[in-house]
Amino acid sequence: MAKDHHENLMSDFSDTEYTSNERQPSNYSPLQSFILAKGDQKHYQQQYGDMYFLRLAMLKPSVEEIAADAWEGAEIAGETVRRVERVLDVRQGEFCWVAGTVYRDMPLKPNILDDISKDHWISAPPPRVKYISQSGQDQTMLEDESGRLRLIGNMLQTTMLVTGCVVAMMGTENANGDFEVVDIKVPDLPRQPQRWEREDSDAALANGSGKSKSKIEGRPAGGKVAILSGLEINGDEADILAIDLLMEFLLGEACNQNTQQDVGSISRLIIAGNSIKEATLLAPRDEPSDKKASKKYGYDSAAYNPAPTAHLDNFLATLLPSIPITILPGESDPANVSLPQQPIHPAMFPRSRNYASVPGAEEAGWFDSVTNPWEGDIDGWRMMGNGGQPINDVFKYVEGDERLEMMESLLRWRCGAPTAPDTLCKCKTANPRGFGKKTDVFHVAGCYPFQDKDQFVIEECPHVYFVGNQPRFETSVIEGPAGQMVRLIAVPIFRETGEIVILDTETLDVEVIRFSVDE
Amino acid sequence: MAKDYMRFLAVQVISESKIISYRMLSRELKVHCNAAKRMLYEFHTHENKKKPGSVYAAYLLYGTQNAKTSNANGDAHKDGEDIPMASSPFLSSSMPQEEDTTEVPPVKVMTVVREENLEAVKAQYEEILSIHIYSLSPGPINNIHMLSVCNQQITTTYAHEDPLVFNKKYGVIQNPRVKRRTGARPPPPPAVIEPAKPTSYRPEPKKTETNATKAPDRPSSSRMTAPKSETSAAQPKPPETKPVDKKPSLKKEASDIFKSFGKTKAPTAKLKREETNTASTREDEPMKDASESEQEEDFMPSTTTTTTMAKPRPSGPSRSERKETLRKMMDEDSDEEMSNAPSKEASPPPPVADRPAPPAKEPSPAPPITASGGRRRGRRKVMRKKTVKDEEGFLVTREEPAWESFSEDEPRPPTASTAKKLQLPTPSSKAVKKTAPKAGQGNIMNFFGKK
Numbered sequence: 001m002a003k004d005h006h007e008n009l010m011s012d013f014s015d016t017e018y019t020s021n022e023r024q025p026s027n028y029s030p031l032q033s034f035i036l037a038k039g040d041q042k043h044y045q046q047q048y049g050d051m052y053f054l055r056l057a058m059l060k061p062s063v064e065e066i067a068a069d070a071w072e073g074a075e076i077a078g079e080t081v082r083r084v085e086r087v088l089d090v091r092q093g094e095f096c097w098v099a100g101t102v103y104r105d106m107p108l109k110p111n112i113l114d115d116i117s118k119d120h121w122i123s124a125p126p127p128r129v130k131y132i133s134q135s136g137q138d139q140t141m142l143e144d145e146s147g148r149l150r151l152i153g154n155m156l157q158t159t160m161l162v163t164g165c166v167v168a169m170m171g172t173e174n175a176n177g178d179f180e181v182v183d184i185k186v187p188d189l190p191r192q193p194q195r196w197e198r199e200d201s202d203a204a205l206a207n208g209s210g211k212s213k214s215k216i217e218g219r220p221a222g223g224k225v226a227i228l229s230g231l232e233i234n235g236d237e238a239d240i241l242a243i244d245l246l247m248e249f250l251l252g253e254a255c256n257q258n259t260q261q262d263v264g265s266i267s268r269l270i271i272a273g274n275s276i277k278e279a280t281l282l283a284p285r286d287e288p289s290d291k292k293a294s295k296k297y298g299y300d301s302a303a304y305n306p307a308p309t310a311h312l313d314n315f316l317a318t319l320l321p322s323i324p325i326t327i328l329p330g331e332s333d334p335a336n337v338s339l340p341q342q343p344i345h346p347a348m349f350p351r352s353r354n355y356a357s358v359p360g361a362e363e364a365g366w367f368d369s370v371t372n373p374w375e376g377d378i379d380g381w382r383m384m385g386n387g388g389q390p391i392n393d394v395f396k397y398v399e400g401d402e403r404l405e406m407m408e409s410l411l412r413w414r415c416g417a418p419t420a421p422d423t424l425c426k427c428k429t430a431n432p433r434g435f436g437k438k439t440d441v442f443h444v445a446g447c448y449p450f451q452d453k454d455q456f457v458i459e460e461c462p463h464v465y466f467v468g469n470q471p472r473f474e475t476s477v478i479e480g481p482a483g484q485m486v487r488l489i490a491v492p493i494f495r496e497t498g499e500i501v502i503l504d505t506e507t508l509d510v511e512v513i514r515f516s517v518d519e
Numbered sequence: 520m521a522k523d524y525m526r527f528l529a530v531q532v533i534s535e536s537k538i539i540s541y542r543m544l545s546r547e548l549k550v551h552c553n554a555a556k557r558m559l560y561e562f563h564t565h566e567n568k569k570k571p572g573s574v575y576a577a578y579l580l581y582g583t584q585n586a587k588t589s590n591a592n593g594d595a596h597k598d599g600e601d602i603p604m605a606s607s608p609f610l611s612s613s614m615p616q617e618e619d620t621t622e623v624p625p626v627k628v629m630t631v632v633r634e635e636n637l638e639a640v641k642a643q644y645e646e647i648l649s650i651h652i653y654s655l656s657p658g659p660i661n662n663i664h665m666l667s668v669c670n671q672q673i674t675t676t677y678a679h680e681d682p683l684v685f686n687k688k689y690g691v692i693q694n695p696r697v698k699r700r701t702g703a704r705p706p707p708p709p710a711v712i713e714p715a716k717p718t719s720y721r722p723e724p725k726k727t728e729t730n731a732t733k734a735p736d737r738p739s740s741s742r743m744t745a746p747k748s749e750t751s752a753a754q755p756k757p758p759e760t761k762p763v764d765k766k767p768s769l770k771k772e773a774s775d776i777f778k779s780f781g782k783t784k785a786p787t788a789k790l791k792r793e794e795t796n797t798a799s800t801r802e803d804e805p806m807k808d809a810s811e812s813e814q815e816e817d818f819m820p821s822t823t824t825t826t827t828m829a830k831p832r833p834s835g836p837s838r839s840e841r842k843e844t845l846r847k848m849m850d851e852d853s854d855e856e857m858s859n860a861p862s863k864e865a866s867p868p869p870p871v872a873d874r875p876a877p878p879a880k881e882p883s884p885a886p887p888i889t890a891s892g893g894r895r896r897g898r899r900k901v902m903r904k905k906t907v908k909d910e911e912g913f914l915v916t917r918e919e920p921a922w923e924s925f926s927e928d929e930p931r932p933p934t935a936s937t938a939k940k941l942q943l944p945t946p947s948s949k950a951v952k953k954t955a956p957k958a959g960q961g962n963i964m965n966f967f968g969k970k
Contacts, residue, residue, distance in 0.1 A: 009553065009651035012561040013524070018551035020687050023694040240667040245579075245629055247670075252692035253542060253552045254629065255581045255649035264692050314674045321682035321699075322692050354700045366698040511625055517663055518632035518640050 009256050021252055021260055024223035026267035026324055029198065030364050030376030034340035034455060036448055046449040048421045052101055052164070055454040056144060059166040059414055060099050063187040066481075067168035070185055071097050074170075081170060088146040090173050095182075097170035100144040104163045104397060106131045107138070109422075131396045142169055142179065149173070153181035160409045162397040164418035187414045189480030192461035196380035222379030222505030223267030226250065229330065229388065229468030230493030233315075234277035235307035242498050245515040247315060251322050266502065267379075269323050272468025272491050273330020273372055273387025276308045309334065309348050317351035320367055325352075328372040330387030330469060335372075339389065339420050339447040340455065343369040373416050375462065379505040384462035388469035390417040391490075403470050403490045408478050411465060411486060416456040420447035462486060464503065469493050473501060475510045524548055528562040532574055532655050540654035540669040542689075546677050551690040559652040577654045577666060578637050581629045582647035633660060898924045 036042055064083075074081045076095050084090050084098040109131040132138060140151045140161060153171065161167070161184075171181040194200075231243060248254040252263045316325060329335035329344045336342055346353035346369065357365030370376075373386035394406045397419065410416060447456070461484045470490035478486050487508045492499045498515045527548065531537045539547075545555035559576070566574045631653050632640045641647065654666055677685075687693055903921045906914055 009556045009649070010560055011557060012564070013554060013557040018553050018690060020551075020690050021692045023692045025696055239664075240670075241631065241664050244667050244670045245631060248542065249581075249629060251686075253545075253690060254579055256651065257553065259581055259649045260690075260692065318674065318682070321686055321697055322694050324694075324697075355698065356700075357698075358700065366696075511627065513627045513629065516628060516630045518630055518636050519663065 019257075021264040023252075023264050023322060024267040025220060026223060026225075027199075027220075027379045028268065028324065028326075028364060028368075028376070030326070030368060030370060030374065033375055034371035034373055036340065036342060042448075044449060046451050048449050051421060051447075051450055051454050053145065054450065054452075055164070055415065055457060056099075056101050056166055058454060058457050059187050062190070062414070063099050063166055063168045063185060066188060067097055067099065067170070067185040071170050071183070076182065086146040087142060087144045087149050090149060090179065092173045092175070092177070095170070095172050097168055097183075098142070098144075098149075099166065099168040100142040100149075102161045102163060102165050102167060103141045103143050103148065104131075104161065105139040105141060106133060106397075108133050129396070132399065142167075149179040150177065151181050152178045155181040155184055159184050160394075160398050160405065162394050162418050163422045164420070165409075165413040165415055167413075186409075186412045188412050189461045189478075189482070189484045189486065190414055190459055191482070192463070192480070192484040192486075193382055195463070198377055199380065223265045225268045225270060225378055225503045225505055226266050226500055227270045227272060227385075227466050227468075227489065227491050227503060228494050228500040229272035229470075229491045230274045230495050231271070231312070231315075232274055232277035232332070232493070232495040233308045233311050235305055235311065239495055240311075241517050242494075242515045243315060245517075246494075246500065247318055249513070249515070250319055266323065267505075269319065269325045270383075270385070270466070271325065271327040272385055272466060273328050274332045274469050274493070275312050275327065275330070276333055277495075313349045313351050316349060316367065317355075320352055320355045324366050324368070326368045326370055326374070326376075328370055328374050328385065328387050328468070330372060331389055333387075339372070339386075339417055341372040341387070343371055345369075373456075381463040381505060381508070382460060383464045383466070384416075384458070385464075385466040385468065386416070388467050388491075390419065391467045391470065393419045401471070403467070404474050404476050404488050407465060407467055407488045407490065408476075411458065411461070411478070411488075414458045415454075416458055417447060418456075420456065421449070464489065464508065466491055466501075472497065473499055473512050475501075477508075524550075524558045525562055525565065528558070528655070529566075532562075532657050533566070536657045538654055538656045538660070538666060538669055540666065541652065542673060543654075543669045545689045546673055549685075549688055551688070553690055556651040559655050563652060563655060573657075575656050575659050576634045576652045577631055577656070577660065577663065578634065579629065579631050579649075579651055579653040580637075580640060580644065580647060581649040582627065582644040584626055584628045584643055585645045631663065631666065633663060635659070896924070898922050 068083070071081050072083075079095045082094060082096045084096045087098055087100050090096055090098060140156050141148045142151055143149070151169070152174075166187060168185040169179070169181050170183040170185075171179050173179050228246075232239075233243070245254065249263060250266065250269065252260040254260075255263075316327070319325060327344065329341040331337075333341075333344055334348055335344050346356050349356075349367075349369075352367050355365065355367035356369065357363055373384065373390075375382065375384040377383070390410060391403060391406050394410065395401065395403070398406065410418065461480060463485070464487045466489040468491045470492055472490070473492040474488075474490040476488050478488060480486070487503070487510070489501055489503065489510060491501055494500065499512050500515075502511045502513060504510070524544070528539065528544070531539050531547075539559070541552055541555040541559055544550070544558060545552040548555070548558075550558075563574055563576050627648075628644070630640055641650075654669065660666065682691075683697065683699070899922070900920055901923055902918045904916055905919050906916045909915050
């Protein structure tokens with residue numbers, strides 16, 4: 001037993017000098033990529049079909065470039081592979097390649113049109129673990145503005161494909177009119193900014209010339225970032241102790257002097273969604289008659305329990321004097337349901353919001369309530385993360401539970417939420433591929449109907465990609481064609497695992513700390 | 520000052536049977552948390568030297584566990600969870616691959632552990648980086664989650680302290696770059712943090728009774744004040760459950776509570792029936808205004824639903840067990856909460872019923888009516904239609920207000936709506952109206968005769 005580590009705390013009190021540590025600074029500059037216009041500027045009247053068009057338009061050039069490199073002039077069975085502009089131009093028997101959006105037709109996938117035609121507004125089907133049907137009724141298609149191709153081939157089984165990702169496919173149309181896929185190319189990782197790129201360019205602009213070199217050397221060594229998700233505070237006291245331990249650890253009160261010093265290097269806390277567990281977020285719609293009787297002015301204390309938010313607020317307010325916090329909303333948090341989720345409103349945090357920035361301020365707040373997904377620079381690294389919904393939805397499309405593989409695929413598709421707006425949603429699903437005009441308020445669509453640009457398309461490759469609320473902690477590093485290195489982190493659900501992830505911003509190494517209570 | 524903390528701990532832990540964590544102690548004595556940890560240690564050894572087993576400790580361990588055992592732990596935990604069925608096959612299939620493709624980073628584990636399990640838990644650690652006493656309690660802790668009570672108390676008791684000033688004293692890691700909005704201090708946390716705390720408190724029945732009897736006198740703000748009064752009763756008492764001879768003492772407490780409620784029990788039940796009766800009659804009324812009794816009702820469902828809401832959540836056996844023990848622990852308070860709350864809800868009516876219900880007020884209509892010499896007479900405003908020919912020769916019909924006098928023999932105009940409007944502002948009128956039909960409607964002489 002290493003006695004020298006801890007003997008001082010297991011001894012009688014002596015009136016020696018006890019010092020406080022100082023926390024390392026965190027260099028933080030978030031991007032506002034996913035902030036939606038407010039009030040009148042935000043419309044939900046647009047067609048979602050435009051999003052697919054925009055996504056394809058943005059990603060087609062890159063994926064065609066990659067495909068051309070690979071397949072240009074390739075010969076299969078003595079036949080040269082030809083490039084085809086549109087899906088409809090594919091001719092039977094000719095080897096060719098074409099780029100388009102994948103669409104997976106799955107009978108088990110929730111479908112808005114079924115809902116409308118069967119008038120099924122009342123009873124939503126129970127949420128499914130997977131959309132995959134065992135009877136093999138699933139079909140994969142490739143579509144663009146012109147039409148759709150039904151796809152077959154072994155390639156489909158070995159490659160991860162979900163609705164909404166943009167790929168290039170090489171193959172031939174057979175006698176049945178199905179396109180037999182021989183090879184698939186994805187857009188792959190986009191350009192990755194250099195570390196400190198934004199800060200350097202700002203500095204260069206400010207200085208007028210390349211004086212930023214000196215600034216790099218003057219930069220303090222980056223600290224560590226703690227990432228956690230799924231606190232799932234629900235007012236049930238049975239799990240509070242683990243959260244208490246977490247709080248005491250981050251404050252540097254628990255443990256001995258050595259450990260407290262280590263904790264001092266944790267310069268920021270990121271909470272990646274699901275801080276609050278909503279017991280009943282949406283009341284089932286088939287009992288409005290009962291509800292009517294208890295209609296009251298103001299909030300109905302029977303339907304709303306303020307304890308979880310109050311507890312979260314206390315947790316944050318206790319930590320904030322010591323450590324800056326970035327909080328993303330998640331599926332169960334009190335924010336809008338459709339992606340991009342907008343920041344949790346400061347009114348939810350009566351105590352913590354004093355540390356937030358004043359509305360309209362340029363500078364990011366000490367306590368930063370941000371969007372989900374979110375991206376920004378921490379200690380020079382581009383970080384990108386979400387509360388887990390995109391991955392949890394992709395999970396339903398594919399066999400297995402390889403979360404890291406799904407995360408990698410998302411980055412290589414350059415699409416942060418490919419299944420939005422198709423299936424990515426809370427309870428009811430929009431399948432608004434050109435049809436879904438969102439006028440029905442009961443309908444929860446997958447995402448905001450972007451008009452000018454599909455905001456989920458990843459244009460700059462992050463250095464760190466974290467996804468919250470995953471079943472277990474996992475991490476790996478993937479590499480892109482141009483030498484991009486991305487650290488993937490699947491952040492576990494704290495309530496279930498008691499684990500938080502500590503990311504070293506100098507080395508991008510990751511470690512896990514688990515908080516447990518001996519029952 | 521030398522041994523002040525020993526005396527303080529003796530009072531808190533032994534005399535008042537409280538759980539004291541190192542955090543709590545550092546706040547109480549305004550000392551560095553590391554100093555507090557050592558004070559706890561000194562007190563613990565000192566007391567147990569005098570009398571073994573008189574003070575129990577919980578320890579906080581921090582260190583590394585090797586990946587194998589920690590993985591196994593993780594799996595075991597997961598199996599117990601109520602995840603969709605598919606999870607376990609995936610786990611087994613993905614486990615081997617995980618070792619190839621993904622790194623297994625070191626796992627550091629922080630555990631809070633009871634004194635008796637300390638050695639067993641220590642054995643799971645590869646290296647222990649830190650160990651210290653987390654808290655002291657006068658007896659073994661049946662439910663380790665009780666320890667969170669300390670932090671809850673800290674958030675409520677020390678909310679007024681400015682963390683930027685005091686944290687340094689407690690040894691919290693300082694951050695000179697912290698940005699806080701100037702201006703108003705953050706409001707203190709609301710008194711009700713948890714709807715059902717694991718504290719087994721025992722609000723004196725007297726207190727709640729006075730509360731209840733006061734209720735009708737208060738303005739219609741009962742929703743705000745009611746929960747507060749409950750927690751204020753709750754706070755001073757939390758560690759009641761701690762004594763060593765826990766089970767029997769708790770039993771006694773419980774029966775005490777029932778006994779103390781025994782007197783009020785019968786009336787409460789009766790009153791409750793009355794209340795429901797009146798409630799059912801009230802439902803027919805179309806008008807829904809914010810009357811007091813209605814708000815009292817508001818409060819009730821909130822307590823019941825919050826407690827029940829926690830139950831149905833699906834969770835694994837470990838959690839449900841934990842909850843079970845918690846519930847056992849809280850049985851007493853949940854019981855008394857039940858018997859307590861209805862009394863609160865039901866008690867407002869009695870004074871109302873006792874109070875002379877002025878039956879004369881009910882039928883009397885709008886003010887301008889004067890009843891002199893047994894005869895009703897008065898003037899009222901009516902709208903009269905007037906048709907005139909204007910300058911251009913068109914017939915114009917106009918409605919004009921006019922006063923007309925009336926007397927008893929005339930049929931009464933439909934002034935019901937105005938009467939209602941006039942009654943609105945007086946808060947108790949509703950209750951009066953409610954009880955009036957029962958007591959007052961029958962025979963007015965009954966009422967006067969009794970007195």
